[in-house]
Amino acid sequence: MPPMQPVESSSVDAVGFDPARNELTIRFVGGGTYVYGMVPRAVFEALLAAESIGTFVNQRVKPRFPVRTVAAAS
Known part of the structure; x- marks a missing residue:
């Protein structure tokens, strides 16, 4: 996992x-870590600059990129 x-x-x-x-990532x-694949760096940079990160994730990340769940560390 990245920093x-x-x-x-x-x-x-x-x-x-x-x-x-x-x-x-x-x-x-509320818990849960998800990894979205095939994400261009520009999307990550736009996420960091977004006025609302939650809205950005819901509109520009979740519908567009494949996702997998990260198992919780035990």
Whole structure:
């Protein structure tokens, strides 16, 4: 998992980007970490600059990129 950076959002706790794999990792406030594949760096940069990160994720990430869940560490 890439280094995660906290963000100002009521729904997203932290995000990270792996440029070698074009993967965006999102950890949600309510729990759950998801990895979105085939994400261009420009989308990650736009996410960080978005006025509402939660809205950006719902409109520009979730519907467009394949996703997998990250198992919780035990």
